[in-house]
Every structure is written in C-alpha cells, then in structure tokens.
Ligand code: R2B
C-alpha cells in the first residue's frame with residue numbers, strides 16, 4: 176500500500192475515535208453498529224445498477240448456505256449489501272458518480288481494517304458491468320488489463336489551479352489472468368483487453384444515435400478501428416477511475432469484468448432483447464463468481 180497517498184491526517188482521527196466518519200452517500204457513519212458485521216470483508220464488488228447489486232448479493236448468499244444479507248437503509252444514491260465476506264455496492268453511471276462511491280468505500284475499508292495496510296491489501300475489488308464490445312459480439316466478457324480515456328490516455332482530473340493529476344489506470348495482470356484461468360471451463364467467450372472509460376454514453380463513445388453528435392460516420396469508424404488496433408476490446412464509463420483510485424492507495428488485487436451488449440463496429444443502438452441483455456449480464460456474474468470461488472473458500 177502507498178501510505179503517502181492515504182489521507183491519514185483525517186482518517187486516523189476516526190480510528191482514535193476523535194470523531195466519526197460520515198459516509199454520506201453510502202448512508203452510514205463509522206459509529207453505526209451495523210458496520211461491526213462488515214469487519215471481515217474480503218471482497219468488494221461494485222456495479223452500476225442497484226438491481227444488479229441486489230441480485231449478486233442474493234446469488235452469493237445462496238452459494239454460501241443462505242448466509243444473512245445485511246442492507247444499508249439509505250438507498251437513494253447507492254445500494255449496499257454485505258454477505259459472508261463480500262460487500263456489494265452500486266455506483267451509478269459514469270466516473271463522477273462512481274468516484275464518490277469508491278472514495279467512501281476506501282475510507283470505509285480504512286476504518287474496517289483499522290488502517291492496517293496488510294489487512295487492507297488482502298481485499299479483492301472488482302467492478303462488474305456492461306459495455307460496448309469493439310470487435311466482440313454481445314455476450315462476450317472482457318477482463319480489463321488497462322483502462323484509458325477516449326483519447327487512449329489515462330484518467331486525469333483537474334487538480335485545483337495547479338494543473339491535472341494523472342492516474343495509473345493499469346489493472347494487476349496476474350489477477351486478470353487468474354480470472355481467465357478460473358473460467359477456462361465456463362464455455363463463455365472471456366478475453367483479456369484494454370477498456371475505454373468514456374465520460375458520456377453518446378458523445379465520448381462516438382455514437383451517431385444521440386440527441387446530437389459531433390462526429391461523422393467516417394470519424395466514428397476511424398476511432399473504433401484506432402482503439403481496436405491499440406488493443407481495446409470494450410467501452411464503458413467507470414474503469415479508468417476505478418483503477419486510478421485503487422492504484423493511488425496501492426491496492427494490489429482488483430479487476431474489472433464486463434460483458435458486451437453489442438459490437439460497436441456494427442452499430443450504436445442496444446437492440447438486444449430483455450432476455451438477451453439479462454443473459455449477457457449473467458455472463459459477467461458467472462465469470463466473477465467462478466473467480467471468487469477460487470479465492471474465498
Ligand atoms: C456501462 O453501462 C452504463 C451505461 O449504459 C455505464 O455505467 C457503463 O459503464
């Protein structure tokens with residue numbers, strides 16, 4: 176872990192009980208007794224939609240002899256569930272929303288693990304989600320090796336009036352490979368690849384079906400071909416921030432597993448049926464659980 180990047184000036188006061196930490200968007204504070212049940216957390220799974228989180232937590236509980244599912248009561252921003260060592264959290268759509276969720280989860284981890292870097296680093300983090308495939312048809316699953324912005328450069332944010340802060344957006348390749356290995360017999364099309372994290376579903380994914388667009392059919396295809404030639408296999412909206420923030424604290428175990436809903440080389444609209452979309456989403460869940468089975472006995 177990179178202690179120099181952890182805001183210990185604030186977070187250590189909570190461990191010393193000088194004040195509580197209010198995880199405002201998660202809807203809980205560090206004095207809440209419910210958090211005593213979360214102390215043994217070994218994996219944190221994040222996904223965009225609240226419904227998906229409820230479904231994943233229920234599936235996990237079933238796999239684990241119907242172990243109790245704890246729910247945080249505030250559900251207007253993010254949906255949070257905890258069951259048998261795994262914390263599930265929804266993060267909404269896009270990096271501005273997901274960054275708030277990840278920041279509060281990192282603070283929560285510091286509190287739950289008493290700021291112990293060895294204990295914190297044992298946690299496996301994973302975003303499981305949906306994406307547009309680049310050269311992959313709907314139903315494939317991409318395990319990300321690196322996530323980049325639409326210009327193939329890493330995630331960066333304005334840093335006050337100093338300039339930009341650039342993040343390291345690589346995913347630990349040993350974990351990505353282990354996920355592939357754990358799914359060798361799944362029968363699913365699971366591939367390693369780079370992922371674009373776009374700031375918008377239409378404009379920064381170069382779609383022609385938005386309320387308006389800033390591209391031409393030619394410039395759109397040229398962009399898709401350019402990212403494909405550079406190893407990109409899918410496009411979503413959060414991965415670069417997730418990797419950037421987790422690398423900033425120095426976590427060593429994290430991943431992103433996304434199913435594809437369509438092949439962007441063939442179009443922009445998501446035309447799959449409700450049943451197809453559900454089964455595509457299921458695929459990323461299967462890939463995640465096959466890996467969790469290998470690390471959480
Ligand atoms: C994938 O799907 C969502 C947009 O439909 C977004 O949250 C993402 O990353």
Ligand code: URA
Nearest residue numbers: 305306307410411412
């Ligand atoms: N999510 C995205 O961000 N893009 C897609 O094309 C599909 C799902």
